[in-house]
Amino acid sequence: MKLSKADILLMAFCTGLIVANIYYCQPLVILIAKDFNIAESYAGRITYLTQGGYALGLFLLVPLGDMFERKKQILVITGLAICALLIAGFAHSFLVLQIACVLIGASSIVPQLILPLAANLSSDENRGQTIGVIMSGLLIGILASRAISGSIGYLWGWRAMYQIAAGLCLLLLLLMAKRFPTSKPAFAGNYGQLMSSMLAYIKTQPVLREASLINFLAFSILSAFWTTMVLFLANPPFNLQTLQIGLFGIAGAAGALAAPLVGRLSDGRNPRQNLLIGLILQLLSILTFYFTGNHLYLFVVGIILIDIGQQAIHVTNQTRIYALVPEARNRLNTVFMSVSFVGASCGSAIGLYLWDLGKWPLFCLGTACVIILNMLIYKFYSKKQPA
Incomplete structure (x- = not known):
């Protein structure tokens, strides 16, 4: 059907x-x-x-x-x-x-x-x-x-x-x-065999490993931002209230609008190119955040960039892993999403740690380093699996 x-x-x-x-x-x-x-x-x-x-x-x-x-x-x-x-x-x-x-x-x-x-x-x-x-x-x-x-x-x-x-x-x-x-x-074994088979897929599917690792770092960046931005906007020079800070989430709707387009592009011959685009957008967003200063319109631009970049990475990776082993899509998705949410949790902790050490400038520098690390991982896997 x-x-x-x-x-x-x-x-x-x-x-x-x-x-x-x-x-x-x-x-x-x-x-x-x-x-x-x-x-x-x-x-x-x-x-x-x-x-x-x-x-x-x-x-x-x-x-x-x-x-x-x-x-x-x-x-x-x-x-x-x-x-x-x-x-x-x-x-x-x-x-x-x-x-x-x-x-x-x-x-x-x-x-x-x-x-x-x-x-x-x-x-x-x-x-x-x-x-x-x-x-x-x-x-x-x-x-x-x-x-x-x-x-x-x-x-x-x-x-x-x-x-x-x-x-x-x-x-x-x-x-x-x-x-x-x-x-x-599609699986005829018992629950224990079902769970252990996920480990086998991690060992035998390099695309799953790459997608999960890149998503881990990408989710950590997004989560670090949404956790730390509250502190940034609540402090001088903005001193915004909780209700006002919450309104910035509306800018995140750009990611929701971008997801179908990214998905359509992921159906092309080389969907990995979308990953690089997403990583570049994330890096540009952090650069925009760093130079925000007193200009909130730059901050909004950064939110749009980081959210679209995240969708380019996430939707592309999810499309790629679903194409690997059709009869094991739920297990592949379990590995992929579990790793992604661990990354999100780590990102929140890292964002708060960077804020405590050096406020917004250090947060931007630290997260930029994580994105560059993700780009190096992307480059490493490009040599092994160009498509």
């Missing part, structure tokens, strides 16, 4: 709304702290518990897409997400909320099941474009989730956000049950 444009758009829509579950909690921390009469820093634990649950689900559940029928797995995990969101929405103790957040994260890995399903049903000529469109849905979901959550929390309280999210996921469950195509599992 081939995917129609309507199917691809539905997948993008579902991907965006489900990935948003991970980010709803961030603007709600202050409201939750007041409700449970706890410190805001302690209430903030739900943010990394949700992310930790996501990492756990990514590693343990996504590979099962190669072992079980993908549509059924998507529906079951979405059902678990509904239950987790309802537990959070009616939680009357912070302990219960923390447990619910871990479950919300673990059950929000559905986008990483939808992407291999879409890749499996796309032709070689259109696979990159399809992934790009679905990635746009994912990015828009991330960008919109914080604004939506903050507004609903302000109007009706933090529990309402989780309850509404559960209702949205129920609607998605019905849509996916009716519209999503089925697929045939």
Whole structure:
């Protein structure tokens, strides 16, 4: 069965709304702290518990897409997400909320099941474009989730956000049950063999190693920026408030708009060229940040450049790994995305460390060095696999 444009758009829509579950909690921390009469820093634990649950689900559940029928797995995990969101929405103790957040994260890995399903049903000529469109849905979901959550929390309280999210996921469950195509599992072994096979692919697939390593460093740059930019804008000469700083996230929508174009380019003869373009855009963005001074318009230009550069790297790499071993796309995606999110975590820590040592100038110099290292890795692999 081939995917129609309507199917691809539905997948993008579902991907965006489900990935948003991970980010709803961030603007709600202050409201939750007041409700449970706890410190805001302690209430903030739900943010990394949700992310930790996501990492756990990514590693343990996504590979099962190669072992079980993908549509059924998507529906079951979405059902678990509904239950987790309802537990959070009616939680009357912070302990219960923390447990619910871990479950919300673990059950929000559905986008990483939808992407291999879409890749499996796309032709070689259109696979990159399809992934790009679905990635746009994912990015828009991330960008919109914080604004939506903050507004609903302000109007009706933090529990309402989780309850509404559960209702949205129920609607998605019905849509996916009716519209999503089925697929045939390609792995006949047991779960232990499934997990150990991922190590074999790391050893035998140089493209997977290259894509994961480049994505690790690229994600670390992006995460370092979005963590450290808050400190940069909150301090002189800008002294911006949290609400004002949040508006700069709108500039990140450029990446969502660029993803389908990047995906289309990734269907060409040499998609690795897109990686170099992405790395150059990241380096140009850091250069723009370094010379921002008092000129916020330069800062906005830098945000657009770094986000488009990230999409050029991520969508291209994801397209490349999906072309490697069709029957193992979920396992390949598990390795790729797990490494990417470890890179994001490391990037946040590195960004804050550089800020403490030398504020914004040292942050820019340090991240530029990481990008140059990524370019050297790209050059190293170019000699081994030019295509």
